[in-house]
Amino acid sequence: MLTFLLAIILLVVGYIFYSKFVEKVFGINDKNETPAYTKNDNMDYVPMSWWKGSLIQLLNIAGLGPIFGAVTGALYGPVAFIWIVIGCIFAGAVHDYFSGMLSLRHKGAQFPTLVGRYLGKxxxxxxxxxxxxxxxxxxxxxxxxxxxxxxxLTPLTFLTAIIIIFAYFLLAAVLPVNRIIGKVYPVFGGILIFMAVSIAIALLFSEHQIPNLTVSNLHPQDLPIWPLLMVTISCGAISGFHSTQSPIIARTLKKESDGRKVFYGAMIAEGIIAMIWAAAAMTFFGNTGGLQEAFAAGGPAGIVNEISTSLLGTLGGILAILGVIILPITTGDTALRSSRMMLTELFSSLFKNLSGKWKVVLATIPVTIPCFLLSTIDYTFLWRYVGFTNQTVATIMLWTATMYLLTNNKLHWITGIPALFMTGMVSTYVFYAPEGLNMDYYVSLVIGAVITVFVCIWYIRKIVSNRKNRSQDSYTSAA
Incomplete structure (x- = not known):
């Protein structure tokens, strides 16, 4: 229990102190007019208060990610606590802050546009x-x-339920951000927080003993911690999906100083939620072997339901149903909204002559159709590919932020070191994982290390080149 409480405290302390350091490195200026005002279109660019933006950001980036991912990562034992704390403070929250603030500084640009600006076309x-x-x-x-x-739970068929959900997706994706998302999502964000806090309090006052710190691998199948834990627990530590969601809220911020509370703060909140659910999962079933049996019986949804109803009774059952149904849907619709924004930027010449409403509708349809077809296949199969793609995107975002800081002569190590870490993790994973090349573990480690060394050399050359350019500029100015 001591490790769990200490981990929560460290996450809060990380927000209080490290977020301010990151903000100082970035260099905010509240005199800069934000895109919410300069590009106000009453669709995507709409000013909103920071607290509302924070709750929407939390719901957009979280959904069931920090719940399902955390209970799955709990199979590794308390070592998951270490990853959540370190990953969240020094990688995930920094990643989210820069993805949001760079979008803010570049007129609400989407993630791929930022990548093109700093890493090339x-x-x-x-x-x-x-x-x-x-x-x-x-x-x-x-x-x-x-x-x-x-x-x-209802007389509806699986296909009918999917059709209903997608009808909502389309509605939420094409309506102005302050209609459904701005009004309803803060409430759902509050439910997500209330659900986690309730579980934490009930767990602390139950007879269950939360295990303390150990770096031992307690996974029942003895799967390696590196790199699998870092992909299993992405939401709650670091997740590339967040870099696609942050521009949605970046287009609504009233001032730059709101960014620390909205982007860094929402990620820390997600880390705390992940910590609570990881602790509950590794505690409630006695050991990781018992957790593995629970997975076999009902999957992550069954685990969440059993923990909630056992610790919170009827209220827990209601919260579990709300969580498993509402939270992923509210993440799915903003995923479609983000992809619509990306397509609009990518094919701007095709959409420039269309009116606002037609542009929004026509950009949403191409991503909705394949999404609908994929939703009818096995969830666990999809999730395996989400994990790898997700962390690849996170790695690219960190390198984008690093090149921004390097170009502007700022302290680039705060993103460069996490970027190198993630490069090694993703490189190893793609060669080792079943959905990758499924190679021998030790061979994958060597290949991952070699790739990371080459990327590190590229990084060092960029640093040297930047210093030379600064020296030349100084010499030219002096002359």
């Missing part, structure tokens, strides 16, 4: 495809689970 072309694929996978994966539960 070739990388932008690749990340456009990867990002849109990620959005489609997330929306599909976050549709299948709720549809299945709706089919079990």
């Amino acid at each position: 070739t990388m932008q072309s690749a990340i456009n495809i990867v990002s849109i694929v990620l959005m489609i996978l997330v929306a599909a994966a976050f549709t299948a689970g709720p549809a299945q539960l709706i089919a079990e």
Whole structure:
């Protein structure tokens, strides 16, 4: 229990102190007029208060990610606590802050546009495809689970439930951000927080003993911690999906100083939620072996339902149903909204002559159709590919932020070191994982290390080149 409480305290302290340091490095200026005012269109660019933006951002980036991912990561034991704390404070929250603030500084630009500006057009072309694929996978994966539960609880069929969900998706994606998202999502964000806090309090005062710190791998199948834990628990530590969601809220901020509370703060809140659910999962079933049996019996949704109803009674059952149905749906629709924004930027010449409403509708349809088709296949199959694609996008975003800081002569290490860490993790994962090349673990480690070394050399050369350019500029100015 001591480790769990200490981890929560560290996350809060990380927000209080490290977020201010990151904000200082970025360099905010509240005199700068934000895109919410300079590009106000009453659709995507609409000023909103920071507290409302924070709750919407939390709901957009979280959904069931920090719940399902955390209970799955709990199979590794308390080592998951370490990853959530370190990953969230030094990687995930920094990633989210820069993805939001860079969008803010570049007129509400989407993630691929930012990549193109700082990593080049070739990388932008690749990340456009990867990002849109990620959005489609997330929306599909976050549709299948709720549809299945709706089919079990009501007379509706699975297909009918999917159709209803997608009808809502289309409605939420094409309406102005302050209609449904701005009015209803803060309430759902509050439910997400209330659900986690209730579980934490009930867990602390129950007879269950939360395990303390150990770096031992307690996974029943003895799966390696590196790199699998870092992909299993992405939401709650670091998630590339967030870089696609942050521009939605960046287009609504009233001033730059709101960014720390909205982007860094929402990620810390997600980390706390993930910590609570990881602790509940590794505690409630006695050990990781018992948790594995619970997975086999009912999957993550069954685990969440059993923990909630056992610790909170009827209220827990209601919260579990709300969580498993509502939370993933609210993430799925903003995934489609983000992909619509990306397509609009990518094919701006095709959409420039269309009126606002027609442009929004026509940009939404191409991503909705494949998402609908994918949502009818196995959820667990989809989720495996979401994990890898997600962390690849996170790695690219960190390198984008690093090049921004380097170009502007700022302290680039705060993103460069996490970017190198993520490069090694993703490189190893793609060679080792079943959905990757499924190679021998130790061979994958070596290949991942070699790739990371080459990327590190590229990074060092960029640093040296930047210093030379600064020296030349100084010499020219002096002359």
